[in-house]
Amino acid sequence: xxxxxxxxxxxxxxxxxxxxxxxxxxxxxxxxxxxxxxxxxxxxxxxxxxxxxxxxxxxxxxxxxxxxxxxxxxxxxxxxxxxxxxxxxxxxxxxxxxxxxxxxxxxxxxxxxxxxxxxxxxxxxxxxxxxxxxxxxxxxxxxxxxxxxxxxxxxxxxxxxxxxxxxxxxxxxxxxxxxxxxxxxxxxxxxxxxxx
Amino acid sequence: xxxxxxxxxxxxxxxxxxxxxxxxxxxxxxxxxxxxxxxxxxxxxxxxxxxxxxxxxxxxxxxxxxxxxxxxxxxxxxxxxxxxxxxxxxxxxxxxxxxxxxxxxxxxxxxxxxxxxxxxxxxxxxxxxxxxxxxxxxxxxxxxxxxxxxxxxxxxxxxxxxxxxxxxxxxxxxxxxxxxxxxxxxxxxxxxxxxxxxxxxxxxxxxxxxxxxxxxxxxxxxxxxxxxxxxxxxxxxxxxxxxxxxxxxxxxxxxxxxx
Numbered sequence: 536x537x538x539x540x541x542x543x544x545x546x547x548x549x550x551x552x553x554x555x556x557x558x559x560x561x562x563x564x565x566x567x568x569x570x571x572x573x574x575x576x577x578x579x580x581x582x583x584x585x586x587x588x589x590x591x592x593x594x595x596x597x598x599x600x601x602x603x604x605x606x607x608x609x610x611x612x613x614x615x616x617x618x619x620x621x622x623x624x625x626x627x628x629x630x631x632x633x634x635x636x637x638x639x640x641x642x643x644x645x646x647x648x649x650x651x652x653x654x655x656x657x658x659x660x661x662x663x664x665x666x667x668x669x670x671x672x673x674x675x676x677x678x679x680x681x682x683x684x685x686x687x688x689x690x691x692x693x694x695x696x697x698x699x700x701x702x703x704x705x706x707x708x709x710x711x712x713x714x715x716x717x718x719x720x721x722x723x724x725x726x727x728x729x730x731x
Numbered sequence: 732x733x734x735x736x737x738x739x740x741x742x743x744x745x746x747x748x749x750x751x752x753x754x755x756x757x758x759x760x761x762x763x764x765x766x767x768x769x770x771x772x773x774x775x776x777x778x779x780x781x782x783x784x785x786x787x788x789x790x791x792x793x794x795x796x797x798x799x800x801x802x803x804x805x806x807x808x809x810x811x812x813x814x815x816x817x818x819x820x821x822x823x824x825x826x827x828x829x830x831x832x833x834x835x836x837x838x839x840x841x842x843x844x845x846x847x848x849x850x851x852x853x854x855x856x857x858x859x860x861x862x863x864x865x866x867x868x869x870x871x872x873x874x875x876x877x878x879x880x881x882x883x884x885x886x887x888x889x890x891x892x893x894x895x896x897x898x899x900x901x902x903x904x905x906x907x908x909x910x911x912x913x914x915x916x917x918x919x920x921x922x923x924x925x926x927x928x929x930x931x932x933x934x935x936x937x938x939x940x941x942x943x944x945x946x947x948x949x950x951x952x953x954x955x956x957x958x959x960x961x962x963x964x965x966x967x968x969x970x971x972x973x974x975x976x977x978x979x980x981x982x983x984x985x986x987x988x989x990x
Binding site: 692 | 772773776795
């Protein structure tokens with residue numbers, strides 16, 4: 536009998552996982568709300584824009600959380616662990632497919648790019664920016680692209696990206712700066728968005 | 732998200748960078764111009780807001796069903812809730828409400844009898860012999876069967892040993908029997924003698940109440956030979972009572988020393 540309702544949105548991912556292992560449905564809902572969208576985007580980018588497969592992968596990864604919450608190592612950060620699992624799922628899928636699909640674009644239609652400074656750019660400019668950004672990102676190497684996406688789309692830190700991709704911090708920084716500089720150069724015409 | 736070198740680039744100017752931060756950025760920018768260019772690029776990337784799509788509702792529904800299968804909800808019974816409220820497992824036993832209520836009741840159980848105990852009057856004299864006014868104290872019971880009843884009440888403040896009291900009572904009964912058998916005339920012997928032995932609250936006086944007819948004939952005297960001045964029986968158609976303690980200097984002296 537709890538007199539004070541728990542504020543799930545203020546709890547950490549790790550404490551939510553503890554609650555999930557005890558059968559707390561609301562804790563699971565909170566975790567799902569936090570990570571289902573970013574994970575779907577992650578899978579879509581990794582799995583050749585295959586939306587259905589990505590949905591299945593999202594289902595599978597959350598099913599794993601439900602069935603085997605103990606598989607989460609509490610000593611690790613949940614976010615890092617989750618993306619590591621997602622990354623491994625993608626790697627396994629690559630092995631299954633053997634041949635990676637040739638993606639036509641780094642960003643698929645499910646991603647929508649939106650600039651916060653809409654007062655600066657007109658809708659036309661926004662549309663142009665979106666197209667140009669997608670082309671530029673597509674032109675990036677897959678290694679640089681995944682680091683860039685993990686940083687700017689999924690919000691992982693350099694350390695977390697290094698842990699997820701099992702590479703060094705320096706490598707992550709190097710790839711990240713390269714991708715940032717490349718995109719900055721490519722989208723230079725969209726001043727003052729990128730060159731404030 | 733943890734703060735890393737990208738955040739430092741955004742937050743700081745080139746001149747404000749520490750030696751460690753400069754070393755970290757050495758690979759990517761060494762001059763202020765290169766730093767500003769990198770900063771501009773990072774700010775531009777941060778300005779882009781990526782809207783991610785959400786999974787279908789069907790996916791969530793499937794997961795909800797799976798969750799319910801994995802963790803089936805147990806029906807909550809009201810008495811289970813009450814029990815859990817009274818005996819929460821997470822609290823130590825001395826902090827459980829049921830234990831606290833039990834402890835309170837136990838304390839009340841111990842305290843209430845003490846509160847209800849009458850307080851003794853300290854001014855009450857411990858041993859006082861009072862001259863029995865036979866005319867006032869004697870109460871004759873006119874029962875139809877003329878049965879004899881001995882009624883004895885003891886006062887709390889009389890510090891006479893129980894044994895002594897019992898001996899005295901036995902003496903009285905024996906004396907009564909002797910009197911009725913040997914000394915009381917035949918006219919009295921036929922009727923049962925109603926004897927009420929009472930002890931007044933003021934002192935250690937005893938009253939022998941006999942049948943009205945007996946009392947009328949019996950005269951009261953204070954020639955008891957008992958040292959404490961207790962009734963010593965009926966002799967020669969006379970009821971012997973104690974001498975008033977106040978009249979006996981020896982007895983008062985004894986009481987003073989004793990108490």
